[in-house]
Amino acid sequence: MLKEFKEFAMRGNVMDLAVGVIIGAAFGKIVASLVEDLLMPPLGQLLGKVDFSGLFLSLDGKSYDSLTTAKAAHAATLNYGIFLNTVVNFLIVAFCVFLVVKQINRFAAKPAPTTKDCPQCAMPIPLAAKRCGHCTSQLA
Numbered sequence: 336m337l338k339e340f341k342e343f344a345m346r347g348n349v350m351d352l353a354v355g356v357i358i359g360a361a362f363g364k365i366v367a368s369l370v371e372d373l374l375m376p377p378l379g380q381l382l383g384k385v386d387f388s389g390l391f392l393s394l395d396g397k398s399y400d401s402l403t404t405a406k407a408a409h410a411a412t413l414n415y416g417i418f419l420n421t422v423v424n425f426l427i428v429a430f431c432v433f434l435v436v437k438q439i440n441r442f443a444a445k446p447a448p449t450t451k452d453c454p455q456c457a458m459p460i461p462l463a464a465k466r467c468g469h470c471t472s473q474l475a
Contacts (some may be wrong), residue, residue, distance in 0.1 A: 370424045390416025
């Protein structure tokens with residue numbers, strides 16, 4: 336059983352997946368920093384000096400100065416500002432993954448066809464053929 340597990344773990348797909356998860360986690364941290372440290376502060380400044388991570392709604396009806404104060408008071412809060420940051424993080428990651436996949440697909444060009452279908456019998460024949468080898472019809 337240990338030998339089977341070793342064979343499974345050393346397969347190319349499992350190793351590729353492990354590398355992808357590790358790089359994805361690191362990329363996620365970079366994007367989180369990009370959103371929280373570079374994008375959201377200027378956006379908050381443009382929208383009237385709002386810190387999105389500090390936006391919350393207290394569910395107990397009391398008013399708190401900050402999310403930290405509300406959490407210290409053990410108040411139930413709806414943290415929609417943190418949710419907005421997370422949505423922006425996701426959109427940036429999804430867009431970056433889209434760009435990477437699009438680029439990979441562009442580089443993975445499809446090979447040129449080596450055969451064509453006979454117009455009479457619809458069987459595949461070489462591109463340079465002058466006569467179909469299946470039905471012997473003359474080709475243009």
